[in-house]
Amino acid sequence: MTLTELKYIVAVAREKHFGRAAEACYVSQPTLSVAIKKLEDELEVKLFERSANEVTVTPLGEDIVRQAQSVLEQAANIKEIAKRGKDPLAGALALGIIYTIGPYLLPDLVRQAIAHTPQMPLMLQENFTIKLLEMLRTGEIDCAIMAEPFPDTGLAIAPLYDEPFLAAVPYNHPLAAQSTITSEALKKETMLLLGTGHCFRDHVLEVCPEFARFSSDAEGIRKSFEGSSLETIKHMVASGMGVTLVPRLSVPKEALHPGSKRRHLDQAYVKYLPFDGDPPTRRVVLAWRRSFTRYEAIAALRNAIYACELPGVKRLS
Numbered sequence: 001m002t003l004t005e006l007k008y009i010v011a012v013a014r015e016k017h018f019g020r021a022a023e024a025c026y027v028s029q030p031t032l033s034v035a036i037k038k039l040e041d042e043l044e045v046k047l048f049e050r051s052a053n054e055v056t057v058t059p060l061g062e063d064i065v066r067q068a069q070s071v072l073e074q075a076a077n078i079k080e081i082a083k084r085g086k087d088p089l090a091g092a093l094a095l096g097i098i099y100t101i102g103p104y105l106l107p108d109l110v111r112q113a114i115a116h117t118p119q120m121p122l123m124l125q126e127n128f129t130i131k132l133l134e135m136l137r138t139g140e141i142d143c144a145i146m147a148e149p150f151p152d153t154g155l156a157i158a159p160l161y162d163e164p165f166l167a168a169v170p171y172n173h174p175l176a177a178q179s180t181i182t183s184e185a186l187k188k189e190t191m192l193l194l195g196t197g198h199c200f201r202d203h204v205l206e207v208c209p210e211f212a213r214f215s216s217d218a219e220g221i222r223k224s225f226e227g228s229s230l231e232t233i234k235h236m237v238a239s240g241m242g243v244t245l246v247p248r249l250s251v252p253k254e255a256l257h258p259g260s261k262r263r264h265l266d267q268a269y270v271k272y273l274p275f276d277g278d279p280p281t282r283r284v285v286l287a288w289r290r291s292f293t294r295y296e297a298i299a300a301l302r303n304a305i306y307a308c309e310l311p312g313v314k315r316l317s
Contacts, residue, residue: 003075005039006068008032009047013057013065014138018050073139077293087119088296094123095301096132096144100200100230101284104249105145105308112304120297128197136289143288143298145305147199155287158298159316160305164279165207165245166272168237175243176271183207183275190242192233195226200282204245207280238269246272247282248312283316 011021012032022029040047047061057065080091097106106124113122125132125141132144133153145160167186169175175185186207194201233244251272286305288298306315 001039001042003072005035006072008035009039009061009065010069010072010138012036012048012055013061014134014140016055018055069138073289073291076139080294088294089117089120089300091119091294092121092123093143093294093297093301094125094141096125096127096135096141096146098129098132098144098146098199099126100194100198100247100250101145101147102126103231104247105305108308109304112307113301116304116307117300120300122301129199130197136287139289142292142294143286143301145284145286147203147282147284150199154290156290156292158286158302160284160286160302161310161316162281162283162314163247163249164274164281164312165203165247166251166274166279167243168234168246168270168272169243170237170240171269171271172240173243173271175273178273180276181273183280186243186245192236192242192244193226194230194233195228200230200247203280203282207245234270245280249310251312253311281314284313 008021008025008027011024012018015021015024018033019029022032025032036047043064045060045064046058047064049056049058102124110122113120123141125135127135129146129150132141132146133150133155135141136144136155137153167175167181169181169189175181175189191204193204230246230250234246234250236242237244255270255272286298286302292298
């Protein structure tokens with residue numbers, strides 16, 4: 001039994017496909033298949049059920065794959081211990097981040113990380129919350145920046161900041177004449193939502209729950225449309241298709257200062273309105289496996305995040 005064979009079975013369990021697992025491990029499919037067959041023969045158990053369309057893990061295979069992942073993590077920890085003896089921050093940090101945070105936090109975060117810990121480059125992975133949780137579990141990433149809530153998976157969690165939402169409306173919309181807005185006023189509008197899988201979609205539906213029915217009845221379909229990203233949705237707002245909610249960090253600085261020169265579509269044709277009273281917010285956190293031993297790297301990443309501008313949010317410690 002070798003670490004390479006363990007790596008192969010973890011990859012197949014994750015990908016549920018021998019070809020994709022081989023690509024992920026940078027080997028040919030025959031090489032991977034032969035190694036897994038050898039391991040199955042050695043253990044005298046069947047790890048995977050093969051079918052024409054998918055590979056599934058056997059019940060006993062689930063336990064073995066889980067142990068294999070633990071062994072691989074422990075082996076990686078040995079290397080990390082050796083690195084920390086020379087420099088506690090040496091080596092890349094694999095960071096996951098959800099789609100509705102990445103484009104707005106990463107430009108400043110990467111600059112801060114380069115300035116303060118150049119020996120610790122960030123390996124970045126943008127994805128949905130549910131996928132990042134799986135990648136944390138399997139060790140594909142070391143930590144992730146996500147928005148609560150998400151399923152309790154026994155991760156270590158450090159709160160970063162609370163971020164308020166703003167309403168985005170077309171500049172020629174009657175609501176654009178207001179200085180603030182209420183969730184009640186949004187009920188009468190066509191709401192633009194992110195597609196299923198985006199946690200921010202759920203945040204919006206918490207503020208405006210009546211739009212949750214849009215996928216199940218004709219009236220709702222007329223009242224709501226979906227977009228693939230926040231930037232796409234903002235362009236849809238600019239074109240007059242409806243209104244939406246956006247997180248504070250996604251709002252360009254120039255868009256909040258009417259006298260400034262606007263250069264982008266959403267700045268020129270979208271009005272951003274704060275909520276009257278206490279605004280709806282989302283809590284952004286940093287999560288990592290409790291077994292992850294690079295404590296200094298997590299602390300350095302948090303410091304880099306806190307060094308970012310983060311306008312309009314409430315920093316947490």
